[in-house]
Each structure stands twice: as C-alpha cells, then as structure tokens.
C-alpha cells in the first residue's frame with residue numbers, strides 16, 4: 001500500500017453508494033478526511049455523517065446525511081436509517097454538552113414544496129434552541145446573527161464528538 005493511502009473504511013460505502021456530481025452533500029462526503037475541517041464535517045459513520053450547516057439558523061445547526069444520494073427517505077436501507085437516527089442522538093448529546101440549549105428542532109424537509117434547500121439528498125436538521133431566540137431572530141428579520149464564525153464553532157464543537 002503506498003504511504004499516502006489511508007485506511008478509510010467509510011470509503012467502501014462511498015464507492016457503493018449512488019452519487020451525484022454537483023451535490024454538496026455527496027462532494028463533502030467523498031472528500032478526503034483531511035479536508036473535514038474545511039468541509040465542517042464533525043463525524044463520519046459507516047453509512048452517514050454529521051456536518052455543520054453552512055447557513056445556520058442558530059449556532060451549532062447540524063446536518064445529518066447518508067452517504068447515499070437519494071431524495072426518498074422511505075427508500076433508505078434500514079441500516080442507513082438506523083445510523084442516521086443514532087447520529088442524530090449523537091449530535092444532540094454533543095450539543096447539550098457544548099452549549100446547553102433549552103431545546104431542539106429536529107426534522108426533515110422532503111421536497112422543494114416543503115422548503116428543502118437540497119431536495120435531492122435527504123438530510124436531517126438539528127437546530128439547537130434557546131428561550132427567546134425566536135423574538136431575537138424576528139427582530140433581525142432576515143439577518144441571522146451568529147455570535148462566532150463557522151470555523152470557530154467547528155473547532156470548539158469537534159472535541160464533544162470525540163468524547164462521546
């Protein structure tokens with residue numbers, strides 16, 4: 001094995017999974033692990049992974065996505081669906097320790113009509129919430145005021161995934 005080839009068990013799932021060039025969830029999933037910080041990837045499972053949303057509603061807004069490129073939630077293999085839920089639990093646990101939110105909004109937008117930004121690749125949103133943040137955001141209108149950069153959030157949040 002050449003020295004620059006790393007043991008990356010998740011790569012097998014990538015090769016097997018249907019892909020779509022131009023889909024950012026596929027591209028980040030298939031990027032080398034050393035680019036995970038630049039891609040804001042926090043954790044890689046066997047069939048799914050966790051990343052920070054580039055357009056967060058609140059600080060720490062996560063996306064959980066399968067490596068498989070599909071728009072159809074009901075067509076995910078049971079093992080993939082199981083892992084997506086386990087990673088959602090993991091994200092919630094990490095965020096609770098990271099920033100003590102008062103609650104979470106967790107869900108999927110399936111289809112453009114439901115507001116999905118990337119309708120062709122299913123993903124779960126995990127949005128930490130604090131009492132009063134709705135009023136805060138309503139006051140600001142379209143401006144999403146995030147108290148730190150995504151890179152800062154990534155760097156501070158990453159250790160909480162390693163400790164779980």
Ligand SMILES: [Zn+2]
Nearest residue numbers: 023026069121
């Ligand atoms: Zn995709």
